[in-house]
Amino acid sequence: MASHFLLSAAARTLKLKNIYRMSDDEAFQAFAAIRFAETGGEAFCPDCGCCDPYFIATRRKWKCRACGKQFSATSGTIFASRKMAFVDLLAAICIFVNAAKGISALQLSRDLDCQYKTAFVLAHKLREAMAKGNDDVTLSGVVEVDGAYFGGHVRPENEKKDRKDRRLSENRNPDRRVVVVLRQRKGRTLPFVVKQEADGVEIIRQRV
Structure with missing residues (x-):
């Protein structure tokens, strides 16, 4: 194994x-x-993509032969x-x-x-x-998914008559978030932070 x-x-x-x-x-x-690394360690211009700049050793910079811009x-x-x-x-x-x-x-x-x-x-x-680095990653095979709510706890009022039903959306703390984690067996792990469970389902459809 x-x-x-x-x-x-x-x-x-x-x-x-x-x-x-x-x-x-x-x-x-x-x-x-x-x-x-994508060019084998050879510098290229980040503005125009030219792969033939010349190196200015005294400044540790390169100057592009195509657009003339300097970059480090x-x-x-x-x-x-x-x-x-x-x-x-x-x-x-x-x-x-x-x-x-x-x-x-x-x-x-x-x-x-x-x-x-x-x-x-x-x-x-x-x-x-x-x-x-995870923006374009998709998972395949056996993918395990889990999620949990974090933050947003509101201490209830001491008097029962003053308490609000926190199950209702209008009474929930807007700072409460759902953390959804997708784990491919013997592969990558992708974590996401969303506002509600339904958003997590959409992410699963996009990434698996």
Whole structure:
């Protein structure tokens, strides 16, 4: 029986110990190779798609031969206009994706030795990038579905005469949400946040 992907060596291609042994130039090259993975690590213009830019080594940027625009390894990504060193960016990615149970911004700020606000924004950017990767994913085979309501609890009034029937839609807390999770056996897991159960049924029809 084949082991799960997360238990295989292919899931350990980005190692924290290797990242912190890199110089900033090596970290830049490693980041660029990941950024332009679809072209084998060769840079391409994010504006016009030209695959023949020339590299400005002193600025770590490329200039497009077609449209003349300059771009960096972070242009058009969640890390655009970044201030952190490439070593720290790679380390943040490694720590975040290797945390099987998730990681708090406070712990990330301690691991990276940065401010809490920096770690908070960085963690949410990584979550946003991971969510975008699921936009076009469809599941097949045996798919298990589960869901639950979260949030929106309203403490009932002490006096019975003042209480409202929270089962009625007009009396429910608008912050209450339904979390629906689709899990393909030996495959991907897709979580969704919707307002009501009916929305979850529509998502299942679209993704399975």
